[in-house]
Amino acid sequence: GSKMAAVNGIDPRVAENGPVPGESRLDQDWLTLTQGLDIVYGMRENMNFERFMQFYTTVHNYCSGVGSEHSNGADLIGGDLYERLEAYISRHVVDKMNTIKHLRGEELLHFYYAEWDSFQFSSRTMSGMFDYLNRHWIQNKKNKDKSNVHNINTLTLLKWRELLFMGLQEYLTPALLELIQRDRDGIKISTSIIRGIIQSYVVLGISEHEPKTKGANTSGKESILNDGLVIYREHFESSFLKRTEEYYAAEASNFLQNGSVVEYTKKVEKRFEEEQNRCETYMNGVTQTPLAKTLEKVLIQSKIEFFQGEFGELLAQHKDDDIARMYKLCERVDNGLEELRIALERHTIREGNSELDKVSEEAFSNPKTYINTILDVYKRYAKLISDAFKMDNSFFQALDKASFTFINSNSVTRKAGKFAAYKSPELLARYCDGFLRKSREQPREEELERIIEDVMTIFKYIEDKDMFSRHYSKLLSKRLIYNISASEDAENGMISKLRELCGMEYTRKLNEMIKEAKLSQGINEVFSPMCKRAEGVDFEVMLLTSCMWPTMMPLRVHLPEKLNKCHEEFKKFYNLTYSGRKLEWILSQSRGEVAAYCFKSKTYKFQMTATQIAVIDMFNRNTSFEFSFLFSSLGMDKPTLFQAVDSLVKSLLLKHSKDAIEEMYADDTVISLNEGYTNKNIRLDLTKRIKGISNRETEVERKHDDRDRNNIIKACIVRIMKTRRQITHTDLMTEVLQQLASRFKPEVQMIRICIGDLIQDEYMKRDQEQMNKYEYIA
Known part of the structure; x- marks a missing residue:
């Protein structure tokens, strides 16, 4: 019987005879509990539920006083039992310390890990046995007098920390770091041992002063959350980070001496991944950030100049993967991207200029070549920023600055001389005209939307947007007047995009032009049939409000x-509907179709300008005239007449008796009809032969541009003065430049001239006491 009782964890003397005479209740119960503790901490054998409950009941009966003649059922007993348990744990931990204190290096790690794992397992079982003491006497004691009493789990950890860990940590941490270095060197190690030991650093950070809130969970995990990771940080993390910095500083220097920067960035990227995995595998998560900072400092920050020096070459070689990797690394450190942004801006300007240099001859007169070259450069780096730079807005800003620079000043614009600022707006407007006018290869709706978006991409970088407006409105007027616009929807779509970027005022005239073109169609539906019946001519008129349409040369x-006669008929028709309006014929923009029945081969139909029609009509009277007779009969100035006659001569409809000298025919030059004219086409457009007038138009338009800019500047100044009433010269200049920046960049001298004109016209005046201050005159 005694043997069986001992196996069940109960002192045989107590099992057979009851309480032993001369021994206290505590001695007797402790004897029983010691046997249980020996099993838990010594034999490490699993304990069945019946045996466990016998030990638990012993603790319960002692603490609650069951079986004690002094117990009244109300008092809790446990102080002596707590002291004996504390002493037992201390002896056990000291014994373990004596066992392993002479070990070093990896052998120490293996033994420490095994003993720690065993101790934790045993302590959890023991904590269950003493749970009643834990929940009642210990908790009650802590709540009453705040004495230095700990729950059982905390007690075991504190003893391990005090009696074993603190004596070994000076050998334990270096051994851990050595093992981690072997892992970094590619030598296979047992990560479970490192993970387990590092976890002991974390758990041993438990505080001696546990939270005392009612019903608080007093487990070790709860205490860790409240006290932090002091042991882990002081005895592992600080040494680990220092060793990490030393290790990678040496590796970085060696690698850069023997390898390229690109290969170095690949190595660094790999090291970051390895260290992140290493941290996730066997360290505490709080180390992730300081570890990353350490790596950034030693692998990136200290070598940032190497990165920045190589970046421009990577851009030139279009090595996007390497660029993305370099961006990803430099992004990690303070100010790491600033030099990359500057390099991207400079390189984009260089490449933009370089690409335009290659096509400058063709691009000067070919808007498609010019715009597509710019778009290729822009899209290349916009895509790079999207893919490699993670849509970083600061890099898009760098691209914006670069695009603004090379679009407004390049080898193509410089060919325009003093009109260099007008060249990019002009070519962009002509590019728009190319896809907005009727053609054989008309873009589909989806493609048209993409093209318009491309145009707006470049348009936002155009400095002199008023010049674009001037060129665009001129080309729009031609599309509307000559009915060669591909689609009203396309026209409205383009104008809508311009309005979104520049506002209603910028597109107001463009909208009015389209409205007037539609109104003219309605008028012609009524008038044209009347004129056809009366004069036998298909006659159409387009009504233009002079202030809404571009300036057009008088003729x-x-x-x-x-x-x-058709002119007179229309005046009568128009005055019946609209009284008090003055009609002025713009013959420079007039076109007509002339049928020729005088050639034997076939009947031709020619598209001609008003001047060409006037000249060719003369040959309905005779087959030849001297140039002087044509001049006196047609009422044109000589340069205009020369351009008309010369265009018909070059078209082979007319012949001349002698060549022109310095772009003018002699008065006695005979101009005659080429009665043998033939052409494989029946319909021919001869309007494109006339070039001289457009050059003169350009000169007139540029004079108007200066006048228009003056008016815009004056209107801006008046608006500012009405709002501010008083303003200094410097502030006025600044506000004018800011307000007009979206349209054009006015010259400072031009602003000063406008201020002088407004003072003279009494819109404003100088302050008598402060001459650099202006006052508004209501």
Whole structure:
């Protein structure tokens, strides 16, 4: 019987005879509990539930006083039992310390890990046995007098820390770091041992002063959350980070001496991944950030100049993967991207200029070549920023600055001389005209939307947007007047995009032009049939409000009689509907179709300007005239007449008796009809032969541009003065430049001239006491 009782964990003397005479209740119960503790901490054998409950009941009966003649059922006993348990744990930990204190290096790690794992397992079982003491006497004691009493789990950890860990940590941490270095060197190690030991550093950070809130969970995990990771940080993390910095500083220097920067960035990227995995595998998560900072400092920050020096070459070689890797690394450190942004801006300007240099001859007159070259450069780096730079807005800003620079000043614009600032707006407007006018290869709706978006991409970088407006409105007027616009929807779509970027005022005239073109169609539906019946001519008129349409060159010419009669008929028709309005014919923009029945081979139909029509109509009277007779008969100035006659000569409809000298025919030059004219086409457009007038138009338009800019600047100044009433010269200049920046960049001298004009016109005046201050005159 005694043997069986001992196996069940109960002192045989107590099992057979009851309480032993001369021994206290505590001695007797402790004898029983010691046997249980020996099993838990010594034999490490699993304890069945019946045996466990016998030990638990012993603790319960002692603490609650069951079986004690002094117990009244109300008092809790446990102080002596707590002291004996504390002494037992201390002896056990000291014994373990004596066992392993002479070990070093990896052998120490293996033994420490095994003993720690065993101790934790045993302590959890023991804590269950003494749970009643834990929940009642210990908790009650802590709540009452705040004495230095700990729950059982905390007690075991504190004893391990005090009696074993603190004596070994000076050998334990270096051994851990050595093992981690072997892992970094690619030598296979047992990560479970490192993980387990590092976890002991974390758990041993438990505080001696546990939270005392009612019903608080007093487990070790709860205490860790409240006290932090002091042991882990002081005895592992600080040494680990220092060793990490030393290790990678040496590796970085060696690698850069023997390898390229690109290969170095690949190595660094790999090291970051390895260290992140290493931290996730066997360290506490709080080390992730300081570890990353240490790596950034030693692997990136200290070598940032190497990165920045190589970046420009990577851009030039279009090595996008290497660029993305370099960005990803430099992004990790303070100010690591600033030099990369500067390098991207400079390189984009260089490449933009370089690409335009290659096509400058063709691009000067070919808007498609010019715009597509710019788009190729822009899209290349916009895609790079999207893919490699993670849509970093600061790099898009660098691209914006670069695009603004090379779009407004490049080898193509410089060819325009003093009109260099006008060249990019002009070519962009002509590019728009290319896809907005009728053609054989008309873009589909989806493609048209993409093209318009591309145009707006470049448009936002155009400095002189008023010049674009001037060129665009001029080309739009031609599309509308000559009915060669591909689609009203496309026109409205383009104008809508311009309005979104520049506002209603910028596109107001463009919208009005389209409205007037539609109104003219309605008028012609009524008038044209009347004119056809009366004069036998298909005659259409387009009504333009002078202040809404671009400036158009006046033209004096004597038209054929039939056309003059049509003019008169329309005046009568128009005055019946609209009284008090003055009609002025813009013959420089007039076109007509002339049928030729005089050639034997076939009947031709020619598209001609008003001047060409006037000249060719003369040959309905005779087959030849001297140039002087044509000049006196047609009412044109000589340069205009020369351009008309010369265009028909070059078209082979007319012949001349002698060549022109310095772009002018002699008065006695005979101009005659080429009665043998033939052409494989029946319909021919001869309007493109005339070039001289457009050059003169350009000169007039540029004079108007200066006048228009002056008016815009004056209007801006007046708006500012009405709002501010008083303003200094410096502030006024600044506000004018800011407000007009979206349209053009006015010259400072031009602003000063406008201020002087407004003072003279009494819109404003100088302050008598402060001459650098202006006052608004209501």
